Amino acid sequence: MTKQNSIVKILNENKCGSVIFFRPDELVMSIGYYPTLGASFCLYPSIGNPILFIPKLEPLTFIPKHCTIKRYSWGTLGINPWDELSHLMKLELEKLNLIDEPITYIKDIGGSSPSASHGEGIPITLNILENLSNISTSKYKNISDKLITLYDIKSECDIKKIEVVHEVTSVAINTFYKNLKDGITEGELAGIVELEIKKQMDLNEKKHVTGWCYIHSGENTIYSGQYAKSSGKLIKERDVVLMELAICVNGYWSDTTRTGVVGESSIEIEKIFKIINHSQYLAIENMKPGIEMKTIDKIVREYIKSEGYEEYFQHALGHQVGFRYHDPGQGLNPDSSGILKPGMILTVEPGIYNPKFGFGIRIEDNILITKNGYKNLSGK
Secondary structure (H helix, E strand, C coil), rough: HHHHHHHHHHHHHHCCCCEEECCCHHHHHHHCCCCCCEEEEEEEEECCCCCCEEECCCCCCCCCCEEEEEECCCCCCCCHHHHHHHHHHHHHHHHHHCCCCCCCCCCCCCCCCCCCCCCCCCCCHHHHHHHHCCCCCCECCHHHHHHHHHHCCCHHHHHHHHHHHHHHHHHHHCCCCCHHCCEEEEEHHHHHHHHHCCCCCCCCCCCCEEEEEHHHHHHHHHHHCCCCCCCCCEECCCEEEEEEEEEEEEEEEEEEEEECCCCCCCCHHHHHHHHHHHHHHHHHCCCCCCCEHHHHHHHHHHHHHHHHHHCCCCCCEEEEECCCCCCCCCCCCCCCCCCCCCCCEEEEEEEEEEEECCEEEEEEEEEEEEECEEEEEECC
16 A cells, blocks of 8 residues: 555545644655755645645755645745645645545654754744644544554655665764774764765765764763763773664664674673674564564563573663654564564664673664565664
8 A cells, every 4th residue: 555545544534634744754754755944744635646835945855746836935024934824725625625624633743853954943833733723614633643653664665765774874884893993982983973974965866864873882881771872981992882873864764773892802792792683683583574563572581581681671672763763653662562564664672781791782773574574674
């Protein structure tokens, strides 16, 4: 089923005439469009093509071909852009005879990905959304739980674009290992990796490329299961060094982790590496359509417990990824009700963070569920 068919099916089943997508990740998910300013809105009707409303200041870098484009005056002095936007949307609904059908949008999704110019996002307030939904005589209908399921399945087109993200991910991972040495700070190593990511800009249609690299070293890796934050700490010989890496290319995302050692390793480090690598292998080899997500988490958790490290693995095994750094939806954890389906992409990220040994180790890859099994998009 195509993305358009999935959206229209949800609208029809829930007796809604149209849905408004406005968060950057929603726009990527629904129409493959990545906004620059973050003030774009897609009116997706139950009949006809989606209508994309973009500010007149918005560059035309990512404009999709299958949408009707309307421009409005956000950023123009003396004009209330939201009144103008409401008027334009109302005209389109009247043309489609949908003005009397309920409008819907995802009310609360627990955050959003940034737009392409993400130094300062444009606040899309609840009041703005309520005004937009009031253009329908039937006003707003909340079917957020149904709409969020659209994040679960990546189309063939989405997968191709996410594979491009992983081309950049591979460059970043190689750069991390190449520059892993003593005498530089965590921040410096993160900067080296991010510079190589930026160098991929405009190569093979990569119009927007941004990476967030976080480096923990030595005792800082103990906290890698709690937060990601580089520091000015000097990396030393025999340090365990962990890289948490988020990359966005044209609005699509990857989320990976690699861990290395500066110089000579130790028996304790090698033992934990072996456990982490094998636990990830056990998880990935069991990932295929129809398997409960909590079953995959249980396989890993029981193996780590059998090795005596259960108390040092205290986070979920994985989450969905691709339209965001962390996509909404069910993930790999003990309480999950999710079932693996073709087109899903999930992280698999077992980690052991042992304060007794003074280090933590995590490996994270992005796994695509296929018709017959899986594909490791970030495979080593």
